[in-house]
Amino acid sequence: MDVEDNDVMIYYDDEAGQPQPSTFRLCPLGVQFYASHPIAECSLIELTLAVPGTADDHSEPVKCVGYIAQCCAPDNGSDMFRIWVKFLDLTSEIQDRLQTVCNARQLKCPFCENF
Numbered sequence: 001m002d003v004e005d006n007d008v009m010i011y012y013d014d015e016a017g018q019p020q021p022s023t024f025r026l027c028p029l030g031v032q033f034y035a036s037h038p039i040a041e042c043s044l045i046e047l048t049l050a051v052p053g054t055a056d057d058h059s060e061p062v063k064c065v066g067y068i069a070q071c072c073a074p075d076n077g078s079d080m081f082r083i084w085v086k087f088l089d090l091t092s093e094i095q096d097r098l099q100t101v102c103n104a105r106q107l108k109c110p111f112c113e114n115f
Helices: 092-105
Strands: 002-004 007-010 025-027 030-035 044-052 059-072 081-087
Touching (some): 044 081, 044 092
Antiparallel strands (some): 002 007, 025 030, 059 081
16 A cells, blocks of 8 residues: 555555545554455455655555455445455554554544544
8 A cells, every 4th residue: 555645545466556535544453445356354464555654755665464354345336345454463663653644644444533
């Protein structure tokens, strides 16, 4: 996943990047994104997140494992599947950096918006 200038792109396998709608969500707990095909629920997925580094001019690739908590079929005329992933192994440092990005770009999930 790459986040630059408030544009969010998801890259899945070798496919071209898919721009995400405004309902894309990211927080230190996980990510809700949209894909052109379903991903099996209750499976594990490897992710590489482009997380802002300690210097403001670049992002750092961070690999992690996530659990597919839910995959919903397209609705409301969309052709994209909505997928929820729970992060399983992010360090507290990376979670803190994600928290900063999510706050600044208003990407947090409804649960995290309450904290």
